[in-house]
Amino acid sequence: MQQEIIIKREGIHRIIYTFVHSFNGFKWLCKNEAAFQQELMLFVPLSAFAFWLDLSAMHTLLVMLGMVSVLFAEMVNTAIEAVVDRVGLEYHMLSGVAKNIGSALVLLSMICSLAIWGTVLWLR
Template sequence: MTRPSSYKSTGGLLRIVRAFGYSLQGLGAAWRHEAAFRQETLLAAILIPLGLWLGNTAIERLLLAGVLVLVLVVELLNSAIEALADAISTEHHPLLGRAKDVGSAAVLLVLILTGAVWIAVLAPRWWPS
């Protein structure tokens, strides 16, 4: 039988409160140290209310706002990968470089998806078929 890790919490309400605090610390760190996260957050702060206003149905509103939240989520994961890679070594290593490039590619793909969703939802209103 394996022993539980001393680094893992045991659960309960205190764990939830601590996890929430760690999440806020992560958001703060991303805001302080990641220019891309700041830019995407500011863009989301403008576009999410716009998407909620432009969406005609709950599904459209969810799609328009949800993909913007997804951009932030993927950017946070990319930033975590980059920070971890830099903590391991700041010297060039092909696998660390690949990890950073793959994280960046994930952000690119979600940005393309975001543009496609916004076009798919909004374009038919201005260019009916």
């Protein structure tokens, strides 16, 4: 039996290695995941709009974090879907449950982001 040698990266090499893999994941999402692309296409103009509104720093931060939470949720949902599909493409009830919970996470983050936007605009 052949043993696999695992190299444990430390210090700056670990940080660089992590950054490269994170960038590759983000690049993959931007290129291949339609839902992430759509949410990113909303994030960019809405971010510009938030700054154009000349909101307070706290309100700008809140709306930005609300929108970033949607992107985070979509990343988690996509990761769940990728793992479930990697395990097997045949139907299994628990696979459906995992995918539905990931989808619910995205929906909940969108509702929270909308609530933040609505509240900030109402207070303005």
